[in-house]
Structure formats: C-alpha cells, structure tokens
Amino acid sequence: MYGWIWRTLPGGLPGKLVGSLLLLTAVVAVLFLVVFPAVEPLLPYSDVTVEPAPAQQSAP
Amino acid sequence: MSDAIRTGLRGLGQTLITLGVVLLLFCVYELQVTNLITARAQDRLGDSLARSWAEAPRQSVPGSGAPGQPPAGQPVATPALGGAFARLYAPSLQGYGSRVVVEGVGVQDLKDGPGHIPTTALPGAVGNVVLSGHRTTYGQPFNRWDELQPGDAVVLETRDTWFTYTISGAQIVAPTAVEVTLPVPRQPGATPTEALLTMTTCNPKYSARQRLIVSAVLSATTPKSAGLPPALKGA
Numbered sequence: 304m305y306g307w308i309w310r311t312l313p314g315g316l317p318g319k320l321v322g323s324l325l326l327l328t329a330v331v332a333v334l335f336l337v338v339f340p341a342v343e344p345l346l347p348y349s350d351v352t353v354e355p356a357p358a359q360q361s362a363p
Numbered sequence: 364m365s366d367a368i369r370t371g372l373r374g375l376g377q378t379l380i381t382l383g384v385v386l387l388l389f390c391v392y393e394l395q396v397t398n399l400i401t402a403r404a405q406d407r408l409g410d411s412l413a414r415s416w417a418e419a420p421r422q423s424v425p426g427s428g429a430p431g432q433p434p435a436g437q438p439v440a441t442p443a444l445g446g447a448f449a450r451l452y453a454p455s456l457q458g459y460g461s462r463v464v465v466e467g468v469g470v471q472d473l474k475d476g477p478g479h480i481p482t483t484a485l486p487g488a489v490g491n492v493v494l495s496g497h498r499t500t501y502g503q504p505f506n507r508w509d510e511l512q513p514g515d516a517v518v519l520e521t522r523d524t525w526f527t528y529t530i531s532g533a534q535i536v537a538p539t540a541v542e543v544t545l546p547v548p549r550q551p552g553a554t555p556t557e558a559l560l561t562m563t564t565c566n567p568k569y570s571a572r573q574r575l576i577v578s579a580v581l582s583a584t585t586p587k588s589a590g591l592p593p594a595l596k597g598a
Binding site for chain 2: 353
C-alpha cells in the first residue's frame, strides 16, 4: 500500500515528499479529531462517578 | 505464485505496523492531548468564573458565617449546568495549584474539569457536596487524591467565601456504591447535620474496577473580605 502511494504521488522526489507529509498530516488529524474521541468512551478509566448498577454505561 | 505470497505477506506486515503506530498515537492522545484540551477549558472557565464573580450582584447578605451554618438563603448561587462552579485547592499536594470545578458530571463536563453532582449540596451547606473528577487523562484533577491524608485541607472558593474542608478519610468502594453520595453517607433518609465534602474518582489508575472516595468535613468558613483562609496561607 505504501509503495503504491509513493509511486502514485506526482511531482518527482520533492512532490512525493510534500504529498506524503500532507497525507500523513491528514491521517493524524482524522485520528485525533474524529476516531480517538469516538473510541475513547469505550475505555474504562474515565468512569469516575458512582452509579446504580444498571446504568453504569451512561456516565463517565 | 510466490510473488502473490510475497505481496500478501508484505501487505500483512504493513497493516500490522500501521496498527501499532495508530495504537501508539492513541496513547499520545490519551496521555498528552486530553490534558491540553482540559488545560484550555480550565483557562476559559477560570476567566468566566473571575468575570462572573466580578460582575454578578451579591446573592444574599452573608449571615453569621459559622462553620456548617450557612446564611439563610443560599450561600452560593445555583450554577448553570456545564458552567464554572467554584475553584478547588489542595494545598497539601505540592504543585497542585487549583482547578475550576464545573457544575455537572456528564462526559463533557468532566473533560472540562472536576464536576459537582447537581443534586448534591452546594459548598458550605449542611449535607454532602459531591465532586467527581478524572484520576487519569483530561487534566487528571484527582490523580493524586490517594495522597490526601486525614487532617489535610481541601478548599473550595466561591464568589464570596472560602470553604475549608478537612479530610476525614478515604475508602475504596465498588463502582455502584451510590450510598457514599447521600446527604448522610450510607444512611438513606437520614437528616444531615454536618457539612460534608465527598470526592469520587476511579481506582486503581487507568481502571474502572473500583472508586476511590475521599471524604472531608467543613472546618472553616472564611469570607473573602477577611483574606486567605489559614489553609492557603503560605501555600
């Protein structure tokens, strides 16, 4: 996959480097701004309140 | 044929490395970026708290000011959900400084700072003030709460008053132990006579298996016009 991306990026070596950086930045941005915040509630350690037994999913 | 195998293996390898890098990035996000998010929120809330304290008219004439006996009417205005509520100090924890407490313990509220459970007492009032906060990530306001010893002070600053609470003890309970948040902890229906502060966070760190509960009792009520409370002097 990475080989294919590298071959597909235009602009010779400088263009490929700039294109790679842009792609990397975009991927990290999507991860930090969308994916990680969405996945985070599935993790347990933000549960800090005490709750009645049945509702343990609802609050942090 | 062997080319196909080679391509397949290379793809598999690249996928696994990518997954590993993504997981590492997730750790960076949780351990670093969430603290930055909360630090920004705390700055914003601190500003709004300072502004509202400077602007808002006094809610009520302060009464006697004796510990545990808040003046008639409310000592503190009921805050808006999600808004800045009070400022929390833990002078016995070196380098802790203070945190802005928000009203509410929803997911977003706790990302902004430690939260006050809206149905529980307000600072200084007879009953039980219950605060919840992150032990890890998102500014981790209660990260070192296991270091608080009986006798240590925790101070809540409101518009007009410093409320100094003295730690009375800590316990580790099941996540379902809602009885610790009652006006008289563990005694449903009992009429409160003491002004208590209960703080809940997760335990152990990075787990939700248990809750750490730190309890405190109101020990001093200091009008802000009288200067800093003894617990914060020299801090």
